[in-house]
Amino acid sequence: xxxxxxxxxxxxxxxxxxxxxxxxxxxxxxxxxxxxxxxxxxxxxxxxxxxxxxxxxxxxxxxxxxxxxxxxxxxxxxxxxxxxxxxxxxxxxxxxxxxxxxxxxxxxxxxxxxxxxxxxxxxxxxxxxxxxxxxxxxxxxxxxxxxxxxxxxxxxxxxxxxxxxxxxxxxxxxxxxxxxxxxxxxxxxxxxxxxxxxxxxxxxxxxxxxxxxxxxxxxxxxxxxxxxxxxxxxxxxxxxxxxxxxxxxxxxxxxxxxxxxxxxxxxxxxxxxxxxxxxxxxxxxxxxxxxxxxxxxxxxxxxxxxxxxxxxxxxxxxxxxxxxxxxxxxxxxxxxxxxxxxxxxxxxxxxxxxxxxxxxxxxxxxxxxxxxxxxxxxxxxxxxxxxxxxxxxxxxxxxxxxxxxxxxxxxxxxxxxxxxxxxxxxxxxxxxxxxxxxxxxxxxxxxxxxxxxxxxxxxxxxxxxxxxxxxxxxxxxxxxxxxxxxxxxxxxxxxxxxxxxxxxxxxxxxxxxxxxxxxxxxxxxxxxxxxxxxxxxxxxxxxxxxxxxxxxxxxxxxxxxxxxxxxxxxxxxxxxxxxxxxxxxxxxxxxxxxxxxxxxxxxxxxxxxxxxxxxxxxxxxxxxxxxxxxxxxxxxxxxxxxxxxxxxxxxxxxxxxxxxxxxxxxxxxxxxxxxxxxxxxxxxxxxxxxxxxxxxxxxxxxxxxxxxxxxxxxxxxxxxxxxxxxxxxxxxxxxxxxxxxxxxxxxxxxxxxxxxxxxxxxxxxxxxxxxxxxxxxxxxx
Amino acid sequence: xxxxxxxxxxxxxxxxxxxxxxxxxxxxxxxxxxxxxxxxxxxxxxxxxxxxxxxxxxxxxxxxxxxxxxxxxxxxxxxxxxxxxxxxxxxxxxxxxxxxxxxxxxxxxxxxxxxxxxxxxxxxxxx
Numbered sequence: 001x002x003x004x005x006x007x008x009x010x011x012x013x014x015x016x017x018x019x020x021x022x023x024x025x026x027x028x029x030x031x032x033x034x035x036x037x038x039x040x041x042x043x044x045x046x047x048x049x050x051x052x053x054x055x056x057x058x059x060x061x062x063x064x065x066x067x068x069x070x071x072x073x074x075x076x077x078x079x080x081x082x083x084x085x086x087x088x089x090x091x092x093x094x095x096x097x098x099x100x101x102x103x104x105x106x107x108x109x110x111x112x113x114x115x116x117x118x119x120x121x122x123x124x125x126x127x128x129x130x131x132x133x134x135x136x137x138x139x140x141x142x143x144x145x146x147x148x149x150x151x152x153x154x155x156x157x158x159x160x161x162x163x164x165x166x167x168x169x170x171x172x173x174x175x176x177x178x179x180x181x182x183x184x185x186x187x188x189x190x191x192x193x194x195x196x197x198x199x200x201x202x203x204x205x206x207x208x209x210x211x212x213x214x215x216x217x218x219x220x221x222x223x224x225x226x227x228x229x230x231x232x233x234x235x236x237x238x239x240x241x242x243x244x245x246x247x248x249x250x251x252x253x254x255x256x257x258x259x260x261x262x263x264x265x266x267x268x269x270x271x272x273x274x275x276x277x278x279x280x281x282x283x284x285x286x287x288x289x290x291x292x293x294x295x296x297x298x299x300x301x302x303x304x305x306x307x308x309x310x311x312x313x314x315x316x317x318x319x320x321x322x323x324x325x326x327x328x329x330x331x332x333x334x335x336x337x338x339x340x341x342x343x344x345x346x347x348x349x350x351x352x353x354x355x356x357x358x359x360x361x362x363x364x365x366x367x368x369x370x371x372x373x374x375x376x377x378x379x380x381x382x383x384x385x386x387x388x389x390x391x392x393x394x395x396x397x398x399x400x401x402x403x404x405x406x407x408x409x410x411x412x413x414x415x416x417x418x419x420x421x422x423x424x425x426x427x428x429x430x431x432x433x434x435x436x437x438x439x440x441x442x443x444x445x446x447x448x449x450x451x452x453x454x455x456x457x458x459x460x461x462x463x464x465x466x467x468x469x470x471x472x473x474x475x476x477x478x479x480x481x482x483x484x485x486x487x488x489x490x491x492x493x494x495x496x497x498x499x500x501x502x503x504x505x506x507x508x509x510x511x512x513x514x515x516x517x518x519x520x521x522x523x524x525x526x527x528x529x530x531x532x533x534x535x536x537x538x539x540x541x542x543x544x545x546x547x548x549x550x551x552x553x554x555x556x557x558x559x560x561x562x563x564x565x566x567x568x569x570x571x572x573x574x575x576x577x578x579x580x581x582x583x584x585x586x587x588x589x590x591x592x593x594x595x596x597x598x599x600x601x602x603x604x605x606x607x608x609x610x611x612x613x614x615x616x617x618x619x620x621x622x623x624x625x626x627x628x629x630x631x632x633x634x635x636x637x638x639x640x641x642x643x644x645x646x647x648x649x650x651x652x653x654x655x656x657x658x659x660x661x662x663x664x665x666x667x668x669x670x671x672x673x674x675x676x677x678x679x680x681x682x683x684x685x686x687x688x689x690x691x692x693x694x695x696x697x698x699x700x701x702x703x704x705x706x707x708x709x710x711x712x713x714x715x716x717x718x719x720x721x722x723x724x725x726x727x728x729x730x731x732x733x734x735x736x737x738x739x740x741x742x743x744x745x746x747x748x749x750x751x752x753x754x755x756x757x758x759x760x761x762x763x764x765x766x767x768x769x770x771x772x773x774x775x776x777x778x779x780x781x
Numbered sequence: 782x783x784x785x786x787x788x789x790x791x792x793x794x795x796x797x798x799x800x801x802x803x804x805x806x807x808x809x810x811x812x813x814x815x816x817x818x819x820x821x822x823x824x825x826x827x828x829x830x831x832x833x834x835x836x837x838x839x840x841x842x843x844x845x846x847x848x849x850x851x852x853x854x855x856x857x858x859x860x861x862x863x864x865x866x867x868x869x870x871x872x873x874x875x876x877x878x879x880x881x882x883x884x885x886x887x888x889x890x891x892x893x894x895x896x897x898x899x900x901x902x903x904x905x906x907x908x
Binding site: 065066654655658659662663666669670673674676677731732733734735736738739740742743744747748750751754755757758760761762764765768769771772 | 800801802803804805806807808809812813816819823838839842843845846849850853857858859860864866868875877879882883885886889890892893894896897898900901902903904905
C-alpha cells in the first residue's frame, strides 16, 4: 500500500514523458511509442498489486496539497471503481502506444502524436483517480481539449477540423453544465471531496436543488458518453487516426461519463429521476446506435455506432440502480473495452494493409492476416455475446439486471434483445465479409503483407482478444475488483461469483432468442441493411444532427457579428465621445447623488509654482488645438505631458514621474516617426462637427474638475493608503510603496495589464505588417 | 553592441533591482532597456537592431508573460493562494517571487516597445 504514495510522481513522470515525446521521437523514430509504453505498464502493475492487497471494503486516499481553490485539490482516491477503470486505461494504454508505434511509423508528426496521446493518458488517469470533484472536472475538460487536438490531428483535412471542432464544442458545453452541477453539489453538501460526499446522499437527494443538479450533470454525461440526442459527434470523431479511435473513443474517454455516473451514484442516485431518465435515454441510445450501425459500410463507422449502443447500455444499467445492474455495468465496461479496442486496432491494421475500410470491398483476408484473424474472430464473438467469451457472461448479467428494472422493464427488455440481436447480426456480417473465402468480390482485395504481419500492429489486438478469452474461461479473477467497486457504488458488500454457466433460466432462454434473431438478421442482411441505409439517408437529409448543430453555431456567430458591427463601428471619434459622455455623466450623477451638490473649495494653501506650471500647460493645450501644423501640435501636447510629469515630481511621486517622462518621450518619438509621412498641414473638420466636439470637450472638462474638487473630501470608507503604508515594509519587504503595490499587493492587476500590452503589441504589429504586405503586393503588380 | 546600448541596459538592470526600495521597477527598467535598441534602429536600421537583440521581440513578450505567470503559481506548491509573495534570503540578499514577477514585467515591456517601434520603422521604411 505504501507504493501508492508514489502515484502522483508516477503521473508526473507520465506527463514528463509526454512532453519529452517530440524530442525523443526525433532520435528514436517510432520506437518512442515502445519506450513510452513502459510508464502505463508501471501503472498497470501498481494497480494489479494494489488490488491484491486492498481489502474489500476499504479505499485509499492520498491527500495532495496542490489545488486550484481551497477545497478543490488534486487528491487521489484508489478504490475498486478507480482500479477497474485505471487498469483498463493503463492496460489498453500500453497496447495503444505499442500499436501507434507501428501505425504512425511513416507519419511526420509522430512526436506531436505521442505527446498528445501520453498527455491524454495522464488526464484520463487523473480523472479516474481523483478524490475531489473539482480535480475530476479539470481532468474531464483536459480530456476534451486533448481529444479535440487528436481528432483534428490531420489538420490539413477540412473534415477532420470540422469534426474536431464539433466534438469539442459539444463536450465543452457538457463540461460547463457539469461544472455548474459540481458547484451546486459543493454548495449544498459543503464539500467537494468524494469521501465526505459519500455520506451526504440523503441530504443531496432531498434538497430542492437536486433536480437541477441532476439535469446539469446528466447533460455533461450525455455529451461525453455520446447519448442520444447528443451522440452525433462520435461518428465524426472517426476522422481521427485509428489508434485514437481505439483508445479514446471506445475504451476510455467516452466511458468517462459512465464512470462519473458510477462515482456519484452513492450520493445522487436512488431517486425517481435517476431511475427513469437514465434508463430511458440509455435504452434509446442503445437501440438507435445498434440500428444505425447496420446501415453503415465503413468499418470504423460501424464500430462507432456500436460503441454508441454499448454506451447506451452502460448508462441504462447505471440508471437501473440495483446491485445486479451495477455488477453488469462494470463487467460490460471491461468486456466492451477489450473487444472494441481490439476491433478498432484490427480495423486500423486492415486499413493500412489494404487501403480501404469499406466492408463491401474487403474479403478473403483469413490467411493473410494470420494470428490477427483469430483475434478478430474472438473479438467478434465477444461483441455478439457468445460463449465462452467474457461477452457472454456480460450479456447474461445485463439481461438479469434489465429484468429488474424499476420503470418500463418490458420496453427495456424488448429494446435490449433487439439491440443485442443486431450486434450478433453485425458480428456475423463482419466475419463473413472479411473472411469467408467463398464470398464473391468485384475486384480482389490487395494486401500489403508488411503491414498485415507487423508485430507492433498485431500485438495489441491479439493480446486483447486472448485476455478476453482467458477472462471468459476464468472469470473469477476479476471478482475481487468488482466486490470493492460495488461496495463503493452501492454501499453494499456482496460476494460476487461470475461463471459461464448459470443453469437453465430465463436469461439463458433470452440469450437463445437473441442469437436466433441475430442469425435471422444476418441471413437477411442485404435487405435489412438496404432498408436501414434508406432510413439513414432520410434521417441524414432531414434531421442530420451534425449539420443542424453547424447551422446553429453559424447562425449564432452571424448574430454576434452583426451586433459587433453595430458597436464596434471603427470610428475613433465616436468611441471617444461615447466613452467621455457616459463615464462623466455616470460618475457625476453618482457622486453628487450620494453626497450632495456642495463643493468645498479652500483657497488658502495655493502653491504658486504649480499654478505657473498649469498655466504653461494650458497654453500648450490651447496651442495644440489651434495650431494647423501637425508637428507643432504634437510638440505642444508633449509640453502638457512633461508638465504632468513635473507635477508628479513636485508632489513626490518619483516613480510616476520617471514613467511619465519616459513614456511621453517614447510616444513623441513614435508620433514624429509616423507623422513624417502625413501631409504637413492638418485638415480641419467642418464647423458643425467642431462645435459639437468643442461643447462635449468643455462639458467633460468642467464636470471632471467638479468631480476632482469634490472627490478630495469624499471618504466612503477608510482610505486604503494607510494599509499600504503600514504594511509595505513588514509584509512585502519593500520601501517603495508604489512598486510594492504594483508587483505584490495588486499583482493580479499588473498581470492583466501586461497581458493587454502583449495583445496590443500583437495587434499593432499585425495591422502594420498587413498594410505593408498589401503595399508590397501593389508595388509588385 | 554600442556603448549607449550597454549603458542603458546596465541602467535598466540597476533600476529593476532597486525598484522595491527606491524609485524604479519593472516598467521603467523595460522602457530604458528598449530605448537603446530603438536608438540604434533609428540611426543604423532595424536589421542591425534585431540582430543585436538575442531573440525576437515576441519571444521576450512570451517569456515575460510566462515568468510572471510562473511566479503567480509557485505559491501553490506550498499550499498558499496564487500570487502570494514568498521570500528567501540568499547571501544576505532578500529574493522573492515579486522580483520574478517584476522580471517578467520587464521582459514584456521591453518586448512590446521594441516590437512596436521596430515594426513602425520597418513599415515606414524610415531607413
